[in-house]
Amino acid sequence: MSCHGAEGVATAVLERHAETPFVALVGNPNVGKSTLFNALTGAHQRVGNWPGKTVTVAQGDWRAPSGRRLRVADLPGSYSLLPDSPDEALVRDVLTAPDGERPDAVVFALDAANPARNLYLLAQILDTDIPVVVALTMTDVAARRGAAIPPDALARELALPVVPVEARSGAGLDLLADTVADALAEVLDAPRAATVRDTGWTAGSPVAAELAALVGEASGQTRYPARWLAAGLLCGEAPAGVPAALAERARAAADRLAAAFGDPDTDAELLVAEARYAWAHAVIERAAPRPAAARPTLTDRVDRLLLSRVFGIPFFLAVMWGVFQATTVLAKPLQDGLGDLVSGPVSGGADRLLEAVRAPGWLTGLLVDGLINGVGQLLTFVPLMIIMFVLLALLEDSGYFARAAFVADRLMRTLRLPGRAFLPLVVGFGCNVPAFAGTRILNRRSHRLLVGLLIPYMSCTARLAVYVMIAGVFFGSGSGTVIFFLYLASVLLVVGMGLILRPLLFKDMKEEPLVLELPPYRLPTVRVTGAQVWQKLSAFLRTAGGIIVATAAAVWLLMAAPAGAGHGGFGEVAVEQSVFGTVTRAVAPVVAPAGFGDWHATAALGTGLIAKEGVVSTLAQTYSAQEDGDPKLATSLHATFDASSGGHGEAAALAFLVFVLAYTPCMAALAAQRAEIGTRLTLIGFGIQLTAAWLLAVGVFQIARLVW
Secondary structure (H helix, E strand, C coil): CCEEHHHHHHHHHHHHHHCCCCEEEECCCCHHHHHHHHHCCCCCCCCCCCCCCCCCCEEEEEEECCCEEEEEECCCCCCCCCCCCCCHHHHHHHHHHCCCCCCCEEEEEEECCCCCHHHHHHHHHCCCCCCCCEECCCCHHHHCCCCCCCHHHHHHHHCCCCEEEEECCCHHHHHHHHHHHHEEEHHHCCEEEEEECCCCCCCCCCHHHHHHHHHHHHEEEEEEEHHHHHHHCCCCCCCCCCHHHHHHHHHHHHHHHHHHHCCCCCCHHHHHHHHHHHHHHHHHHHCCCCCCCCCCCCHHHHHHHHHCCHHHHHHHHHHHHHHHHHHHHHHHHHHHHHHHHHHHHHHHHHHHHHHCCCCHHHHHHHHHHHHHHHHHHHCHHHHHHHHHHHHHHHHHCCCHHHHHHCCHHHHCCCCCCCHHHHHHHHHHHCCHHHHHHHHCCCCCCHHHHHHHCCCCCCCCCCHHHHHHHHHHHHHHHHHHHHHHHHHHHHHHHHHHHHHHHHHHHHCCCCCCCCCCCCCCCCCHHHHHHHHHHHHHHHHHHHHHHHHHHHHHHHHHHHHHHEECCCCCCCCCHHHEHHHHHHHHHHHHHHHHHHHHCCCCHHHHHHHHHHHHHHHHHHHHHHHCCCCCCCEEEEEHHHHHHHHHHCHHHHHHHHHHHHHHHHCCCHHHHHHHHHHHHHHHHHHHHHHHHHHHHHHHHHHHHHHHHHCC
């Protein structure tokens, strides 16, 4: 592969990355790019904000068969290097960064089933003059459609290496590594010529002459790749640092092109886009002439049903009900077994061991009543999390979850939001923190701000632990249905709050059409599903584990400290007379109209402000720390809620669950929300969430107690 560009670029880049070359993985959304990234990097991954940016990017180590280590970044899915969103702006910035900071090579994931659409972005990437290797994905889908592309023919037309890959099975990954290594070696061994590569997409286009003139003028004047900059200037994009004279000549060239056509609807940007699409279609036509009409695939036939107005939403609701019902039914015996293990042999063994070494009473209380009981209660939910993550990963890996955006498009338009606004909201079902980062896929700032205010109402997996415990205690075999309706209420709450907030805060919000690519339906694989489950579970345990240990220790210390003189010494005070009990008893009357005005409940909700997992551990701690014994948690919860509600325990439990659903998310989520929408809107949202949670909980209890 020949690589051309300004002399000295290769040396600067490779001096910076001589030991660990930097490879960017780029492509349109839903082309299998992230699946490929997971297959290449395995467990050697880290996720965080790109340096100097607020966009989250996954990075990892890719070890080639030769043993050489490459640094790989899975850049956000993008349709163009003329950005419409923060994610696309990041891709542009990375690929057009100054010499020494740009990637050493690009692996471009090209969907074999939709190649022309993907080649539009590739045409822009080639203008950056970074060495490119094409990873041909979705080859099985293209074959089923009768539209397979011969890799050799495509490589000939593109003048680029093309490697078919199957990330799920690992086929082609070693060849891809060798090909990337060859591309990097070529840059190392051969100095680049002082010319700008003609990528060929302007051939026969009316923009060719004007673009060539601008390329000549732009060469050497800025840090940007000359051909990419010239095309961007013709489209009206003038990045920072472009000389005013060059920008003015580009505007004059754009005016000449528009005037030559005499059509007010034709401008230079449209002509550039048409040239790139014409090049893409010509490449595909020469590489693999298509039949007059491709036969419909199984995906096409299934989508006619699942994306229809009649069956789309009912099917989605039925699938989610099945997920929650299966989760609660399958997880319960495993949870019970772990709970008995923690409360029996583990706690008893720790108690006896500490007694044998004559540990002081306060240390025994901290370790057994505080950490073991608090953290142990959370660990009983690990089987539930595993089952939930497996089921959701199967839905995602099968390609169904992407259909939810289309199904939800009509619902989102009631809020004047595009259908893809549903995607960060769906992410919120897993965790609110990455959901806030997911708002960056939305082009309009007003859309991002409104969705950022609505995400806290999506039930995360941390809330799920609370749902399962309370619903299991009070509703038994119907707990799965109760949890399903809580998730349904979560969606309805998002819509309802959106209808309230949009006219108040975003009166001028405009709609935009839905643009989203759907992956084909595929049979999930053990490898991909297992990797996704492990990543989510390990992230949950790392985050929740540290928070729970800290919260459990803090709660125990507050329960061990007497609120005043005469209540006993440290570690010997009754919980009700401790600092913790005194404060939570003072707050309890506030939620009394909701039926759970008891200090145990308010204590749990208080620690839930730090992390929702703390609700579970705090309830376990406060009940196990009572002087009159160590009653079963279920029995204690029944007694407490029955007493605080005047005999309407189930109604109070349901109100408690609704409060947990609607009130403020954890501190980490608030920090992520503030980073995306600002301090002012975060504080406004904080107040609205607490108010809405109280009103809804009171309303649910007052209505439900008339039924029970």
